[in-house]
Amino acid sequence: MKNILIFILLIVIHTSYSQSVTISTTKYTVNQLVNQVLVNSPCVLSTNVISRTGTAFGSSNGIGYFENTNTAFPFSSGVVLSTGDVTKIPAPNTTILSDGFPAWSGDSDLEANLLSQSGITMNSVNASYIEFDFQPKTPSFDFYFLFASEEYGTSQCNFSDAFAFLLKDVTAGGSTVNLAVIPGTMIPVSVETIRNNTNNSNCPSAYPSYFGAFNGPGFGPAINFNGQTISMIASAASLDVTHVYRIKLVIADGGNNTGYDSAIFLEANSFNIGQDVLGLDYTTANKAAICPGNTLPTLSASGLDPATTFVWKKNGIVFSPTQTGKTLNLNTITPLVSSGIHTYSVTYKEPECIAVTDEIII
Incomplete structure (x- = not known):
């Protein structure tokens, strides 16, 4: 056998x-x-x-x-x-x-x-x-x-x-x-x-x-x-x-x-001219990982239509209270970010367009 x-x-x-x-x-x-x-x-x-x-x-x-x-x-x-x-x-x-x-x-x-x-x-x-x-x-x-x-x-x-x-x-x-x-x-x-x-x-x-x-x-x-x-x-x-x-x-x-x-x-699907608004992951592979104690980034989905709506999530769960701005300051949200690997995402919808979700690893 x-x-x-x-x-x-x-x-x-x-x-x-x-x-x-x-x-x-x-x-x-x-x-x-x-x-x-x-x-x-x-x-x-x-x-x-x-x-x-x-x-x-x-x-x-x-x-x-x-x-x-x-x-x-x-x-x-x-x-x-x-x-x-x-x-x-x-x-x-x-x-x-x-x-x-x-x-x-x-x-x-x-x-x-x-x-x-x-x-x-x-x-x-x-x-x-x-x-x-x-x-x-x-x-x-x-x-x-x-x-x-x-x-x-x-x-x-x-x-x-x-x-x-x-x-x-x-x-x-x-x-x-x-x-x-x-x-x-x-x-x-x-x-x-x-x-x-x-x-x-x-x-x-x-x-x-x-x-x-x-x-x-x-x-x-x-x-x-x-x-x-x-x-x-x-x-x-x-x-x-x-x-x-x-x-x-x-x-x-x-x-x-x-x-x-x-x-x-x-x-395929990698030519990012708008769908991936959050940029590259903050990982060791990208030489951008964040050491403990350092300032965390402010995630931004700027550059979209002024009438765009936003909903932010952490590890697939919507923030409470809901975060609906075009930016997310990881230094001020609660609970504060702990050591480890975290995935954040934003779902945005521009006028006359379907909703798009982009995520980033910190």
Whole structure:
């Protein structure tokens, strides 16, 4: 009986790690990928959605929708943009992805930003992008992404493939900012800037804490790429909620070389341009945990319509007396916050919109 149980356990473990992502290029239009998959907010609509990929040049489709059940990959679903054929992304990792005709052009916006913001010269080819306008409901927004590439290993010592999340204030004009950078720096994410020299001893490691995995052959990984970063966050702050912004999500092969494809995976429902008004959790994972005795934050759901109504809860229970303001000062509410992990939430309803609940961990 013990041997049978061990065998069953091994089957379960193998199954959980052997699933591949699934890719669809037809389940959603690009507009739906933005407004139903990435944003998926009942009160926010992204407009002027445009895209381009290899199909415009008689080549591969580099834009698709993915789903995943493999625990070795952090996202369950979302949007993927590739410099090659997205239908070849599913595991096993047994082939080198090098799709895309030379006629499939690169992206001048990506090249210009890498040069102006990071001092990097790039000659791009095989670019895929989605861009759209939005008006944020809060002064900051964020979303989660993962970068994967066939360049990990053999070609990770030099800058080649690149991607960017290019944000521009349409109302005010001004410069374009790339949000796809290593936290706390202006360094763009690539195989050169995030790597582990265990996979190539010809160059030192670079920000290895952001490197996720070097994928071996077979069905262990969820994707058919040699390596991938951990789940990372792109964010922007000090936005003007009265302005319209435009963001371009773009990736391209570098060095005018169509070989060794790369991809960016964008987590579904994570593109926060209004639905998550409370911001990031105050946790050790976010390097924002609060030490005992320190001042607690004042939670704020500001930036919404002046006629918005609010109801605050702690651990799912409405405060008594009811807290209905747009802010909640954790230093003054009773009972006072004790040590431990606490979840606070606010349910807000703007005029002519359904109620939305956002929560934050302290």
